[in-house]
Amino acid sequence: MDLGIQNRLAIVCGASRGLGRAIATRLAAEGVNLVLAARSAGPLEDAAQAIRAAHGVEVRTVVTDLSTPDGRATLLAAAPNPDILVHNGGWPTTWGHDFRKWTRADWLAATDAMLLGPVELITGVLDGMIERRFGRIIAVTSRFVKEPPLSLALSTSPRLGLAGFMAGIAREAAPYNVTANAVLPGIFATETQVEHGHALAKAREQTIEEVWRDRASTNSAKRFGTPEEFADLCAYLSSAQSGFVTGQNILIDGGGYPGVF
Structure with missing residues:
Protein backbone atom coordinates (compact mmCIF):
# COMPACT_ATOMS: atom_id res chain seq x y z
CA MET A 1 0.00 0.00 0.00
CA ASP A 2 1.27 3.45 -0.91
CA LEU A 3 1.26 5.39 2.36
CA GLY A 4 1.02 8.74 0.61
CA ILE A 5 4.01 10.35 2.32
CA GLN A 6 6.62 10.43 -0.43
CA ASN A 7 8.78 13.58 -0.21
CA ARG A 8 7.51 14.40 3.28
CA LEU A 9 10.09 15.34 5.92
CA ALA A 10 10.42 13.39 9.17
CA ILE A 11 12.43 13.98 12.33
CA VAL A 12 13.34 10.66 13.92
CA CYS A 13 14.96 10.81 17.35
CA GLY A 14 17.19 8.08 18.73
CA ALA A 15 17.81 7.01 15.15
CA SER A 16 21.35 5.61 15.36
CA ARG A 17 20.22 2.07 16.21
CA GLY A 18 17.39 -0.15 17.40
CA LEU A 19 13.79 0.92 17.00
CA GLY A 20 14.69 4.46 15.94
CA ARG A 21 16.88 3.27 13.09
CA ALA A 22 14.24 0.77 12.00
CA ILE A 23 11.60 3.52 11.92
CA ALA A 24 13.87 5.80 9.89
CA THR A 25 14.63 3.00 7.42
CA ARG A 26 10.95 2.16 7.00
CA LEU A 27 9.97 5.79 6.40
CA ALA A 28 12.80 6.13 3.87
CA ALA A 29 11.38 3.15 2.00
CA GLU A 30 8.25 5.27 1.53
CA GLY A 31 10.29 8.09 0.06
CA VAL A 32 10.33 10.24 3.20
CA ASN A 33 13.29 12.59 3.64
CA LEU A 34 14.85 12.42 7.09
CA VAL A 35 16.49 14.40 9.84
CA LEU A 36 18.02 11.87 12.21
CA ALA A 37 19.00 12.79 15.77
CA ALA A 38 21.10 10.94 18.34
CA ARG A 39 23.94 11.58 20.76
CA SER A 40 26.64 9.44 19.13
CA ALA A 41 28.03 10.82 15.88
CA GLY A 42 29.60 7.63 14.52
CA PRO A 43 26.61 5.28 14.76
CA LEU A 44 24.27 8.05 13.61
CA GLU A 45 26.25 8.73 10.46
CA ASP A 46 26.54 4.99 9.79
CA ALA A 47 22.75 4.75 9.91
CA ALA A 48 22.35 7.78 7.65
CA GLN A 49 24.77 6.42 5.05
CA ALA A 50 23.06 3.04 4.98
CA ILE A 51 19.63 4.62 4.53
CA ARG A 52 20.82 6.97 1.78
CA ALA A 53 22.41 4.08 -0.10
CA ALA A 54 19.37 1.84 0.21
CA HIS A 55 16.60 4.33 -0.53
CA GLY A 56 18.05 7.42 -2.19
CA VAL A 57 16.29 9.93 0.07
CA GLU A 58 17.78 13.03 1.65
CA VAL A 59 19.13 12.23 5.10
CA ARG A 60 20.56 14.87 7.44
CA THR A 61 21.99 14.15 10.88
CA VAL A 62 21.95 16.20 14.07
CA VAL A 63 24.22 15.06 16.89
CA THR A 64 22.56 16.35 20.03
CA ASP A 65 21.42 15.40 23.53
CA LEU A 66 17.64 15.71 23.54
CA SER A 67 17.46 15.42 27.32
CA THR A 68 18.66 19.05 27.51
CA PRO A 69 16.90 22.26 26.41
CA ASP A 70 19.91 23.24 24.27
CA GLY A 71 19.87 19.88 22.55
CA ARG A 72 16.20 20.20 21.68
CA ALA A 73 16.69 23.75 20.40
CA THR A 74 19.52 22.52 18.17
CA LEU A 75 17.28 19.90 16.57
CA LEU A 76 14.38 22.30 16.04
CA ALA A 77 16.71 24.84 14.44
CA ALA A 78 17.97 22.17 12.03
CA ALA A 79 14.46 21.01 11.03
CA PRO A 80 11.84 23.61 11.94
CA ASN A 81 9.10 22.37 9.59
CA PRO A 82 8.80 18.58 9.64
CA ASP A 83 5.67 16.76 8.51
CA ILE A 84 6.37 13.83 10.83
CA LEU A 85 7.94 13.81 14.30
CA VAL A 86 8.96 10.56 15.94
CA HIS A 87 10.20 11.04 19.48
CA ASN A 88 12.12 7.96 20.58
CA GLY A 89 14.54 7.73 23.47
CA GLY A 90 15.10 9.10 26.91
CA TRP A 91 15.53 6.85 29.94
CA PRO A 92 16.37 7.58 33.57
CA THR A 93 19.88 6.76 34.68
CA THR A 94 18.76 5.51 38.11
CA TRP A 95 17.63 1.87 38.10
CA GLY A 96 16.82 -0.77 40.67
CA HIS A 97 16.74 1.56 43.65
CA ASP A 98 14.15 1.82 46.36
CA PHE A 99 11.89 4.72 45.34
CA ARG A 100 12.51 6.22 48.78
CA LYS A 101 16.09 6.83 47.75
CA TRP A 102 15.31 8.68 44.54
CA THR A 103 16.30 12.31 44.83
CA ARG A 104 14.74 15.46 43.48
CA ALA A 105 17.58 15.55 40.95
CA ASP A 106 16.64 12.03 39.78
CA TRP A 107 13.03 13.06 39.27
CA LEU A 108 13.92 16.28 37.48
CA ALA A 109 16.32 14.50 35.12
CA ALA A 110 13.72 11.87 34.27
CA THR A 111 11.03 14.48 33.76
CA ASP A 112 13.28 16.56 31.52
CA ALA A 113 14.15 13.59 29.32
CA MET A 114 10.78 11.85 29.05
CA LEU A 115 8.20 14.60 29.49
CA LEU A 116 9.64 18.05 28.87
CA GLY A 117 11.82 16.83 25.98
CA PRO A 118 9.01 15.54 23.78
CA VAL A 119 6.70 18.36 24.91
CA GLU A 120 9.19 20.97 23.69
CA LEU A 121 9.68 19.22 20.36
CA ILE A 122 5.95 18.80 19.82
CA THR A 123 5.32 22.43 20.75
CA GLY A 124 8.03 23.51 18.34
CA VAL A 125 6.58 21.73 15.30
CA LEU A 126 2.83 21.71 15.92
CA ASP A 127 1.82 25.11 14.55
CA GLY A 128 3.63 24.50 11.28
CA MET A 129 1.85 21.17 10.87
CA ILE A 130 -1.50 22.83 11.55
CA GLU A 131 -0.76 25.57 9.02
CA ARG A 132 0.19 23.04 6.34
CA ARG A 133 -2.79 20.80 7.20
CA PHE A 134 -0.67 17.71 7.64
CA GLY A 135 1.21 16.37 10.63
CA ARG A 136 1.94 13.06 12.30
CA ILE A 137 3.36 13.06 15.84
CA ILE A 138 4.47 9.73 17.32
CA ALA A 139 5.98 9.18 20.76
CA VAL A 140 7.66 5.86 21.50
CA THR A 141 7.08 5.19 25.20
CA SER A 142 6.66 1.81 26.92
CA ARG A 143 4.17 -0.94 27.65
CA PHE A 144 4.66 -0.07 31.31
CA VAL A 145 2.54 3.05 30.79
CA LYS A 146 -0.37 0.57 30.82
CA GLU A 147 0.85 -1.40 33.85
CA PRO A 148 3.32 0.79 35.76
CA PRO A 149 5.47 -1.05 38.31
CA LEU A 150 6.79 1.02 41.19
CA SER A 151 10.36 0.02 40.39
CA LEU A 152 10.09 1.82 37.02
CA ALA A 153 8.23 4.89 38.27
CA LEU A 154 11.02 7.23 37.17
CA SER A 155 10.21 6.13 33.63
CA THR A 156 6.47 5.60 33.75
CA SER A 157 5.47 8.73 35.69
CA PRO A 158 6.80 11.25 33.13
CA ARG A 159 5.42 9.11 30.31
CA LEU A 160 1.98 9.09 31.88
CA GLY A 161 2.23 12.89 31.95
CA LEU A 162 3.20 12.83 28.28
CA ALA A 163 0.17 10.68 27.49
CA GLY A 164 -2.06 13.34 29.02
CA PHE A 165 -0.38 16.14 27.09
CA MET A 166 -0.61 14.27 23.80
CA ALA A 167 -4.30 13.53 24.36
CA GLY A 168 -4.94 17.25 24.57
CA ILE A 169 -2.78 17.99 21.54
CA ALA A 170 -4.54 15.28 19.55
CA ARG A 171 -7.97 16.81 20.11
CA GLU A 172 -6.78 20.35 19.44
CA ALA A 173 -5.05 19.43 16.19
CA ALA A 174 -7.41 16.81 14.76
CA PRO A 175 -9.47 19.26 12.64
CA TYR A 176 -6.26 20.19 10.77
CA ASN A 177 -5.23 16.65 9.78
CA VAL A 178 -2.57 16.53 12.50
CA THR A 179 -2.49 13.43 14.68
CA ALA A 180 -0.66 12.57 17.91
CA ASN A 181 -0.25 8.99 19.09
CA ALA A 182 2.01 7.06 21.42
CA VAL A 183 3.31 3.58 20.62
CA LEU A 184 3.98 1.34 23.62
CA PRO A 185 6.53 -1.39 22.84
CA GLY A 186 7.00 -4.60 24.71
CA ILE A 187 10.21 -6.58 24.24
CA GLY A 225 9.25 -8.61 18.38
CA THR A 226 11.40 -7.46 15.47
CA PRO A 227 12.31 -3.80 14.98
CA GLU A 228 10.78 -4.06 11.51
CA GLU A 229 7.39 -5.01 12.97
CA PHE A 230 7.54 -1.97 15.21
CA ALA A 231 8.59 0.28 12.33
CA ASP A 232 5.69 -0.93 10.19
CA LEU A 233 3.22 0.27 12.81
CA CYS A 234 4.95 3.65 13.05
CA ALA A 235 4.94 3.95 9.26
CA TYR A 236 1.18 3.45 9.19
CA LEU A 237 0.70 6.06 11.92
CA SER A 238 2.78 8.42 9.76
CA SER A 239 0.69 7.76 6.67
CA ALA A 240 -1.91 9.81 4.85
CA GLN A 241 -4.42 7.04 5.58
CA SER A 242 -4.06 7.26 9.38
CA GLY A 243 -5.71 10.65 9.82
CA PHE A 244 -8.63 9.25 11.83
CA VAL A 245 -6.34 7.58 14.40
CA THR A 246 -5.30 10.08 17.06
CA GLY A 247 -4.97 10.47 20.81
CA GLN A 248 -4.19 6.78 21.24
CA ASN A 249 -1.69 4.79 23.28
CA ILE A 250 -1.14 1.76 21.08
CA LEU A 251 0.40 -1.39 22.56
CA ILE A 252 2.63 -3.59 20.42
CA ASP A 253 3.78 -6.27 22.83
CA GLY A 254 2.92 -9.74 21.48
CA GLY A 255 -0.08 -10.02 23.77
CA GLY A 256 1.89 -9.42 26.94
CA TYR A 257 -0.53 -6.95 28.54
CA PRO A 258 -3.05 -8.94 30.61
CA GLY A 259 -5.89 -6.40 30.55
CA VAL A 260 -8.67 -5.50 28.13
CA PHE A 261 -8.51 -1.69 27.97
Missing part, protein backbone atom coordinates in the same frame (compact mmCIF):
# COMPACT_ATOMS: atom_id res chain seq x y z
CA PHE A 188 11.93 -6.20 20.88
CA ALA A 189 15.13 -7.78 19.64
CA THR A 190 17.31 -4.68 19.64
CA GLU A 191 20.90 -4.04 20.66
CA THR A 192 19.64 -2.57 23.93
CA GLN A 193 17.76 -5.77 24.76
CA VAL A 194 20.82 -7.88 23.96
CA GLU A 195 22.93 -5.73 26.28
CA HIS A 196 20.25 -5.95 28.98
CA GLY A 197 20.06 -9.71 28.50
CA HIS A 198 23.78 -10.12 29.03
CA ALA A 199 23.59 -8.00 32.20
CA LEU A 200 20.74 -10.14 33.52
CA ALA A 201 22.59 -13.34 32.64
CA LYS A 202 25.59 -12.19 34.64
CA ALA A 203 23.48 -11.13 37.60
CA ARG A 204 21.45 -14.37 37.60
CA GLU A 205 24.39 -16.64 36.76
CA GLN A 206 22.54 -17.92 33.70
CA THR A 207 23.39 -18.15 30.03
CA ILE A 208 22.18 -15.46 27.67
CA GLU A 209 20.11 -18.16 25.90
CA GLU A 210 18.31 -18.98 29.15
CA VAL A 211 17.60 -15.34 29.88
CA TRP A 212 16.42 -14.69 26.32
CA ARG A 213 14.07 -17.68 26.44
CA ASP A 214 12.68 -16.68 29.85
CA ARG A 215 12.00 -13.13 28.74
CA ALA A 216 10.42 -14.25 25.49
CA SER A 217 7.97 -16.36 27.49
CA THR A 218 6.45 -13.26 29.14
CA ASN A 219 4.11 -12.54 26.21
CA SER A 220 1.53 -14.62 24.38
CA ALA A 221 3.57 -14.76 21.18
CA LYS A 222 6.46 -16.33 23.13
CA ARG A 223 9.07 -14.31 21.29
CA PHE A 224 10.72 -10.95 20.96
Whole structure:
Protein backbone atom coordinates (compact mmCIF):
# COMPACT_ATOMS: atom_id res chain seq x y z
CA MET A 1 0.00 0.00 0.00
CA ASP A 2 1.27 3.45 -0.91
CA LEU A 3 1.26 5.39 2.36
CA GLY A 4 1.02 8.74 0.61
CA ILE A 5 4.01 10.35 2.32
CA GLN A 6 6.62 10.43 -0.43
CA ASN A 7 8.78 13.58 -0.21
CA ARG A 8 7.51 14.40 3.28
CA LEU A 9 10.09 15.34 5.92
CA ALA A 10 10.42 13.39 9.17
CA ILE A 11 12.43 13.98 12.33
CA VAL A 12 13.34 10.66 13.92
CA CYS A 13 14.96 10.81 17.35
CA GLY A 14 17.19 8.08 18.73
CA ALA A 15 17.81 7.01 15.15
CA SER A 16 21.35 5.61 15.36
CA ARG A 17 20.22 2.07 16.21
CA GLY A 18 17.39 -0.15 17.40
CA LEU A 19 13.79 0.92 17.00
CA GLY A 20 14.69 4.46 15.94
CA ARG A 21 16.88 3.27 13.09
CA ALA A 22 14.24 0.77 12.00
CA ILE A 23 11.60 3.52 11.92
CA ALA A 24 13.87 5.80 9.89
CA THR A 25 14.63 3.00 7.42
CA ARG A 26 10.95 2.16 7.00
CA LEU A 27 9.97 5.79 6.40
CA ALA A 28 12.80 6.13 3.87
CA ALA A 29 11.38 3.15 2.00
CA GLU A 30 8.25 5.27 1.53
CA GLY A 31 10.29 8.09 0.06
CA VAL A 32 10.33 10.24 3.20
CA ASN A 33 13.29 12.59 3.64
CA LEU A 34 14.85 12.42 7.09
CA VAL A 35 16.49 14.40 9.84
CA LEU A 36 18.02 11.87 12.21
CA ALA A 37 19.00 12.79 15.77
CA ALA A 38 21.10 10.94 18.34
CA ARG A 39 23.94 11.58 20.76
CA SER A 40 26.64 9.44 19.13
CA ALA A 41 28.03 10.82 15.88
CA GLY A 42 29.60 7.63 14.52
CA PRO A 43 26.61 5.28 14.76
CA LEU A 44 24.27 8.05 13.61
CA GLU A 45 26.25 8.73 10.46
CA ASP A 46 26.54 4.99 9.79
CA ALA A 47 22.75 4.75 9.91
CA ALA A 48 22.35 7.78 7.65
CA GLN A 49 24.77 6.42 5.05
CA ALA A 50 23.06 3.04 4.98
CA ILE A 51 19.63 4.62 4.53
CA ARG A 52 20.82 6.97 1.78
CA ALA A 53 22.41 4.08 -0.10
CA ALA A 54 19.37 1.84 0.21
CA HIS A 55 16.60 4.33 -0.53
CA GLY A 56 18.05 7.42 -2.19
CA VAL A 57 16.29 9.93 0.07
CA GLU A 58 17.78 13.03 1.65
CA VAL A 59 19.13 12.23 5.10
CA ARG A 60 20.56 14.87 7.44
CA THR A 61 21.99 14.15 10.88
CA VAL A 62 21.95 16.20 14.07
CA VAL A 63 24.22 15.06 16.89
CA THR A 64 22.56 16.35 20.03
CA ASP A 65 21.42 15.40 23.53
CA LEU A 66 17.64 15.71 23.54
CA SER A 67 17.46 15.42 27.32
CA THR A 68 18.66 19.05 27.51
CA PRO A 69 16.90 22.26 26.41
CA ASP A 70 19.91 23.24 24.27
CA GLY A 71 19.87 19.88 22.55
CA ARG A 72 16.20 20.20 21.68
CA ALA A 73 16.69 23.75 20.40
CA THR A 74 19.52 22.52 18.17
CA LEU A 75 17.28 19.90 16.57
CA LEU A 76 14.38 22.30 16.04
CA ALA A 77 16.71 24.84 14.44
CA ALA A 78 17.97 22.17 12.03
CA ALA A 79 14.46 21.01 11.03
CA PRO A 80 11.84 23.61 11.94
CA ASN A 81 9.10 22.37 9.59
CA PRO A 82 8.80 18.58 9.64
CA ASP A 83 5.67 16.76 8.51
CA ILE A 84 6.37 13.83 10.83
CA LEU A 85 7.94 13.81 14.30
CA VAL A 86 8.96 10.56 15.94
CA HIS A 87 10.20 11.04 19.48
CA ASN A 88 12.12 7.96 20.58
CA GLY A 89 14.54 7.73 23.47
CA GLY A 90 15.10 9.10 26.91
CA TRP A 91 15.53 6.85 29.94
CA PRO A 92 16.37 7.58 33.57
CA THR A 93 19.88 6.76 34.68
CA THR A 94 18.76 5.51 38.11
CA TRP A 95 17.63 1.87 38.10
CA GLY A 96 16.82 -0.77 40.67
CA HIS A 97 16.74 1.56 43.65
CA ASP A 98 14.15 1.82 46.36
CA PHE A 99 11.89 4.72 45.34
CA ARG A 100 12.51 6.22 48.78
CA LYS A 101 16.09 6.83 47.75
CA TRP A 102 15.31 8.68 44.54
CA THR A 103 16.30 12.31 44.83
CA ARG A 104 14.74 15.46 43.48
CA ALA A 105 17.58 15.55 40.95
CA ASP A 106 16.64 12.03 39.78
CA TRP A 107 13.03 13.06 39.27
CA LEU A 108 13.92 16.28 37.48
CA ALA A 109 16.32 14.50 35.12
CA ALA A 110 13.72 11.87 34.27
CA THR A 111 11.03 14.48 33.76
CA ASP A 112 13.28 16.56 31.52
CA ALA A 113 14.15 13.59 29.32
CA MET A 114 10.78 11.85 29.05
CA LEU A 115 8.20 14.60 29.49
CA LEU A 116 9.64 18.05 28.87
CA GLY A 117 11.82 16.83 25.98
CA PRO A 118 9.01 15.54 23.78
CA VAL A 119 6.70 18.36 24.91
CA GLU A 120 9.19 20.97 23.69
CA LEU A 121 9.68 19.22 20.36
CA ILE A 122 5.95 18.80 19.82
CA THR A 123 5.32 22.43 20.75
CA GLY A 124 8.03 23.51 18.34
CA VAL A 125 6.58 21.73 15.30
CA LEU A 126 2.83 21.71 15.92
CA ASP A 127 1.82 25.11 14.55
CA GLY A 128 3.63 24.50 11.28
CA MET A 129 1.85 21.17 10.87
CA ILE A 130 -1.50 22.83 11.55
CA GLU A 131 -0.76 25.57 9.02
CA ARG A 132 0.19 23.04 6.34
CA ARG A 133 -2.79 20.80 7.20
CA PHE A 134 -0.67 17.71 7.64
CA GLY A 135 1.21 16.37 10.63
CA ARG A 136 1.94 13.06 12.30
CA ILE A 137 3.36 13.06 15.84
CA ILE A 138 4.47 9.73 17.32
CA ALA A 139 5.98 9.18 20.76
CA VAL A 140 7.66 5.86 21.50
CA THR A 141 7.08 5.19 25.20
CA SER A 142 6.66 1.81 26.92
CA ARG A 143 4.17 -0.94 27.65
CA PHE A 144 4.66 -0.07 31.31
CA VAL A 145 2.54 3.05 30.79
CA LYS A 146 -0.37 0.57 30.82
CA GLU A 147 0.85 -1.40 33.85
CA PRO A 148 3.32 0.79 35.76
CA PRO A 149 5.47 -1.05 38.31
CA LEU A 150 6.79 1.02 41.19
CA SER A 151 10.36 0.02 40.39
CA LEU A 152 10.09 1.82 37.02
CA ALA A 153 8.23 4.89 38.27
CA LEU A 154 11.02 7.23 37.17
CA SER A 155 10.21 6.13 33.63
CA THR A 156 6.47 5.60 33.75
CA SER A 157 5.47 8.73 35.69
CA PRO A 158 6.80 11.25 33.13
CA ARG A 159 5.42 9.11 30.31
CA LEU A 160 1.98 9.09 31.88
CA GLY A 161 2.23 12.89 31.95
CA LEU A 162 3.20 12.83 28.28
CA ALA A 163 0.17 10.68 27.49
CA GLY A 164 -2.06 13.34 29.02
CA PHE A 165 -0.38 16.14 27.09
CA MET A 166 -0.61 14.27 23.80
CA ALA A 167 -4.30 13.53 24.36
CA GLY A 168 -4.94 17.25 24.57
CA ILE A 169 -2.78 17.99 21.54
CA ALA A 170 -4.54 15.28 19.55
CA ARG A 171 -7.97 16.81 20.11
CA GLU A 172 -6.78 20.35 19.44
CA ALA A 173 -5.05 19.43 16.19
CA ALA A 174 -7.41 16.81 14.76
CA PRO A 175 -9.47 19.26 12.64
CA TYR A 176 -6.26 20.19 10.77
CA ASN A 177 -5.23 16.65 9.78
CA VAL A 178 -2.57 16.53 12.50
CA THR A 179 -2.49 13.43 14.68
CA ALA A 180 -0.66 12.57 17.91
CA ASN A 181 -0.25 8.99 19.09
CA ALA A 182 2.01 7.06 21.42
CA VAL A 183 3.31 3.58 20.62
CA LEU A 184 3.98 1.34 23.62
CA PRO A 185 6.53 -1.39 22.84
CA GLY A 186 7.00 -4.60 24.71
CA ILE A 187 10.21 -6.58 24.24
CA PHE A 188 11.93 -6.20 20.88
CA ALA A 189 15.13 -7.78 19.64
CA THR A 190 17.31 -4.68 19.64
CA GLU A 191 20.90 -4.04 20.66
CA THR A 192 19.64 -2.57 23.93
CA GLN A 193 17.76 -5.77 24.76
CA VAL A 194 20.82 -7.88 23.96
CA GLU A 195 22.93 -5.73 26.28
CA HIS A 196 20.25 -5.95 28.98
CA GLY A 197 20.06 -9.71 28.50
CA HIS A 198 23.78 -10.12 29.03
CA ALA A 199 23.59 -8.00 32.20
CA LEU A 200 20.74 -10.14 33.52
CA ALA A 201 22.59 -13.34 32.64
CA LYS A 202 25.59 -12.19 34.64
CA ALA A 203 23.48 -11.13 37.60
CA ARG A 204 21.45 -14.37 37.60
CA GLU A 205 24.39 -16.64 36.76
CA GLN A 206 22.54 -17.92 33.70
CA THR A 207 23.39 -18.15 30.03
CA ILE A 208 22.18 -15.46 27.67
CA GLU A 209 20.11 -18.16 25.90
CA GLU A 210 18.31 -18.98 29.15
CA VAL A 211 17.60 -15.34 29.88
CA TRP A 212 16.42 -14.69 26.32
CA ARG A 213 14.07 -17.68 26.44
CA ASP A 214 12.68 -16.68 29.85
CA ARG A 215 12.00 -13.13 28.74
CA ALA A 216 10.42 -14.25 25.49
CA SER A 217 7.97 -16.36 27.49
CA THR A 218 6.45 -13.26 29.14
CA ASN A 219 4.11 -12.54 26.21
CA SER A 220 1.53 -14.62 24.38
CA ALA A 221 3.57 -14.76 21.18
CA LYS A 222 6.46 -16.33 23.13
CA ARG A 223 9.07 -14.31 21.29
CA PHE A 224 10.72 -10.95 20.96
CA GLY A 225 9.25 -8.61 18.38
CA THR A 226 11.40 -7.46 15.47
CA PRO A 227 12.31 -3.80 14.98
CA GLU A 228 10.78 -4.06 11.51
CA GLU A 229 7.39 -5.01 12.97
CA PHE A 230 7.54 -1.97 15.21
CA ALA A 231 8.59 0.28 12.33
CA ASP A 232 5.69 -0.93 10.19
CA LEU A 233 3.22 0.27 12.81
CA CYS A 234 4.95 3.65 13.05
CA ALA A 235 4.94 3.95 9.26
CA TYR A 236 1.18 3.45 9.19
CA LEU A 237 0.70 6.06 11.92
CA SER A 238 2.78 8.42 9.76
CA SER A 239 0.69 7.76 6.67
CA ALA A 240 -1.91 9.81 4.85
CA GLN A 241 -4.42 7.04 5.58
CA SER A 242 -4.06 7.26 9.38
CA GLY A 243 -5.71 10.65 9.82
CA PHE A 244 -8.63 9.25 11.83
CA VAL A 245 -6.34 7.58 14.40
CA THR A 246 -5.30 10.08 17.06
CA GLY A 247 -4.97 10.47 20.81
CA GLN A 248 -4.19 6.78 21.24
CA ASN A 249 -1.69 4.79 23.28
CA ILE A 250 -1.14 1.76 21.08
CA LEU A 251 0.40 -1.39 22.56
CA ILE A 252 2.63 -3.59 20.42
CA ASP A 253 3.78 -6.27 22.83
CA GLY A 254 2.92 -9.74 21.48
CA GLY A 255 -0.08 -10.02 23.77
CA GLY A 256 1.89 -9.42 26.94
CA TYR A 257 -0.53 -6.95 28.54
CA PRO A 258 -3.05 -8.94 30.61
CA GLY A 259 -5.89 -6.40 30.55
CA VAL A 260 -8.67 -5.50 28.13
CA PHE A 261 -8.51 -1.69 27.97
